[in-house]
Amino acid sequence: MSTRPMLTQREAAAACGVSRTTIxxxxxxxxLPNAVQDEVRGWLIPVDDLLAAGLRLHAPADPxxxxxxxxxxxxxxxxxxxxxxxxxxxxxxxxxxxxxAVAAAEHGRQLAExxxxxxxxxxxARADHIADxxxxxxxxxxxxxxxxxxxxxxxxxxxxxxVPASPGPGSGPAAGExxxxxxxx
Numbered sequence: 001m002s003t004r005p006m007l008t009q010r011e012a013a014a015a016c017g018v019s020r021t022t023i024x025x026x027x028x029x030x031x032l033p034n035a036v037q038d039e040v041r042g043w044l045i046p047v048d049d050l051l052a053a054g055l056r057l058h059a060p061a062d063p064x065x066x067x068x069x070x071x072x073x074x075x076x077x078x079x080x081x082x083x084x085x086x087x088x089x090x091x092x093x094x095x096x097x098x099x100x101a102v103a104a105a106e107h108g109r110q111l112a113e114x115x116x117x118x119x120x121x122x123x124x125a126r127a128d129h130i131a132d133x134x135x136x137x138x139x140x141x142x143x144x145x146x147x148x149x150x151x152x153x154x155x156x157x158x159x160x161x162x163v164p165a166s167p168g169p170g171s172g173p174a175a176g177e178x179x180x181x182x183x184x185x
Contacts (some may be wrong), residue, residue, distance in 0.1 A: 006036075006044040014085040015047075016055040019093045026053055058085065 009027070011018040027035050027043060031053040035045045050057065058081070 004047040008041050009045065010044050010086075011082075011090055012045045012050055012055075014082045015057050016050060017058060017085050017088060018055065019089045021093070026055075055142050154183070 009020050009023045009117060013023045016023070023032075023045065026032055027045065032045050032049040034049050035043050047057065059155050170182075
């Protein structure tokens with residue numbers, strides 16, 4: 001049995017300078033095999049497991065190189081160091097989340113541009129189809145009625161009023177009607 005302490009996931013994350021999520025993932029992946037769950041403190045991770053998993057613990061500062069202790073005592077320095085480590089880990093998590101959000105927004109923008117391009121192409125194709133249908137409809141429409149001018153007779157006054165076309169003798173349609181090509185008599 002090791003004489004080194006057991007740390008909670010939060011303490012292990014702070015001691016290693018990583019996020020709690022990283023510690024949890026490493027534990028779930030089996031990198032911390034001697035971790036045990038305590039009913040009060042949650043998961044407890046042996047320091048030996050952290051070192052064996054390749055995580056570096058922040059070494060305590062050398063007392064000779066540090067400034068004189070504050071009146072609160074050495075426990076205040078440890079608390080401040082843990083707070084600083086926790087804040088760094090939280091900052092890293094926020095940076096990672098921000099990078100993911102930026103990547104998701106960029107992906108969404110690219111998808112929207114592709115969809116807009118696709119819709120523009122469909123709109124152009126439909127406009128061409130409508131134009132084709134309009135030309136087809138115009139071709140199927142009957143020709144407009146044209147007035148027939150009566151030839152001039154010598155010795156008669158010129159009266160160039162339009163006269164409706166009269167059918168020839170013995171033709172099928174009634175007088176004044178023009179025979180249509182789609183109708184049969």
